[in-house]
Amino acid sequence: MILKRFRASLLPMALAMLMVNCTLPKKVKFKNSIDTRDRQINYQSKKIYHFQELGVSVSNEFNGARLNGANQSNDSTITLHFAPENTPINKSPYYAFKTWSESPRQVYFELEYPKGFRHRYKPKKRINGKWSIMDSVDVIKTDGGRVLKLMVNQKPQLIAAQEVNSSDDVRQWYMRKIVASNDFVHLESAGQSELGRDIPVLDIYRGSPVGKPIIVLLTRQHPPEVTGFFAFQKFLETIVEKSNISTQFLSKYRVLAFPILNPDGVDLGHWRHNANGVDLNRDWSKYNQLEVENAVSFIRESSKKGGGEIILGLDFHSTYEDVFYTNKTRKGTTLPHFIEDWFTRLEMDIKDYKVNEKDSNSNKPVSKGWFLYGEGAVGITYEIGDHTPKERILEIGGASSLAMMELLLEIE
Template identity: 55%
Template sequence: MRNFLFLKKPVFILLSSIFFLGCSGISSVPFETPVDTKDKTIQYQSKKTYEISDLDVYASNKFPGARLNGIEKLNDSTVKVIIHPENKPINPSPYYAFELWSTNSKEIYVAFQYPEKVKHRYRPKIREENNEWRQIDTNQFYRIDSLFTVKVSLDQKPKILAAQELANSKDVKDWYTNLGNMNKYVHIKKYGSSKLGRDLNLLDIYKGEKESKPILVLLTRQHPPEITGYLAYQSFLETILKENEITERFLDEYRVLAFPLLNPDGVDLGHWRHNAGGVDLNRDWSKYNQPEIRKTVKYIDEQVKKYNTTVDLAIDFHSTYEDVFYTNKQRKGTQLPNFIKNWFDALEKEIPEYVVNEAAGNSKKPVSKGWFLKKYNSVGITYEIGDQTSRDRIDEIGRISALEMMKLLTD
């Protein structure tokens, strides 16, 4: 049985939500600081192989998730790669990913040129012929003509130099399909299409009947380059699906709607932040102008109504400069009013040398954590993992946070 701390509270109705989106019946949710999320023009990359013949250096962006807008010779040992965003204004966190090779073995310097006032963010990673990723050592970083520069060894086998490990739409689908094939409680469903027609899929995870069973929502990849959040999401979801007494007990009481890739177009197009409509999807949780958010909220709302239930908890996985949980200050009267404090206490107790970094504030802009609070009186959390958090640490944090969540919700 659940602890009395987690007993349901009545879901309040936002009387001010009077705008309806077409015939979908999904009411908009007002926020203090509205954001225009109507389509903006994007600039597509020219998919091509670039060549600097006198240096015997080649570069290509002809693969899903690539980002390269040009290449120039800077001097006899240095090439300059030009990286532009899909459109502006945009969060100044430049993403890049491209293949490099030479017909002869050599070392070269690669200098990154971004738009004015944009600083280098992601420490370069390289994927070599064994398909394993490694982070380039800091002793290979330089400044040449004020440009961030990295030293790379090349040969005839193309290597991918990228801001973060790649996980394009096919990679993500392969992961969750395999996960679904191994677990009897996973039901994979297409619930819509993206701006460019890519599938929007979810994992509907439940045991027994769905009627009146509270829902937990897990989201990720609203922002294409945010791989560390996606890695934590993988660990989190895989932990929920491990066959043991805790997960069985949890799935006796809860249903999980897991959305593993909210922005497939942006991911495959190699975008810094936006979808194919040129919009930050995590600002569209009000009017639902973009199909990715519109289809997602429509599906969630249909399930709540059809099965006479509630959304108790929603966790949206992202990446930023450091590990941090963005939470809503409003706790009293929500579905799980004491969950956040109890969960964070458990994380600090169970994860070695871990201190929870919480930033609490009710959302003024239309982001997912605020939408779940306003729409369903849910506990909404943005779960951010740092760019440089080690992959082993990410796995540990994701695994233990899922385990402690399940324990609390079934105590």
């Protein structure tokens, strides 16, 4: 099934916005242009696969699932087929499925990817609402894939490359942890995604927003990158925890936090792209994709209406290791010494921690380059490793948030 872009229904709204705002978001030039126009995608068929001989069922009928096919290979093995939403795409196969059986039994699940793709993520399972990494003795290496040995029974198990955090899961988190009981958190919307899902924004400040410098936090441009999302969660929870430092910080600064920028890709179980088959973190130049266009419009309109300068943008992602991608240009930006001071603080505050920084001015139209070239602000891509322990992620996320607030409060 091929998804085609259709915005005719949005035309009246767009015209109304143009009458009010006069202009669409100003584009930002990058050295290397990337074509971010819509590309065809292939949907996975949502279904339950029943294997009567084994008495075992496998399903992808939930948000965040990824399973493109299944067949029984022998009397104890089910082969599961996984494919990306389109190509070219990064070589990081994502998978997520549920399984159960009529009676307890051991089953082998072979994870099969298209030619040229190799296994990346350690399998995780959720039973009774709790996630854990599968024991290595139950994960058998194959050429490019894996075979998982599972004891299954009537209680469904969810197996996934990374913990599934759908748009509903994300909403439950921010409503419970960020919005509830915090009258200084204002739940807003930047608009809708291509498929009509909400793009929530948490607008956070104490008192009036007028004149307050703005810090922008982004995450989930790439659906499976949930370790970065975990750091984002702890970072934001630290900002709103009503400590003395938090109260002072939010009296002086304003935070715009986007907890799920690609809700379509997340719920569709995509490996990397949005519903139009495009990498959102390559569209921070021409804004061909609705999600980026809406986010940029919201950020700039908030800055314009409130008279607050955009000074810092942190975009939370996941990769093979913990790393901060920064821009080389510091002089002349909003916070010329922030990066060096921040990293120094992190190494002081976190036990046995060494900052891994890779600096280069963005040639491709990614968010950190947009903050630099479009706003003269500091832009950082905040990456957490795929297999960084959850406890360590939360430690780094909390410490980096606290250090940021303390450093920015020192600025007169």
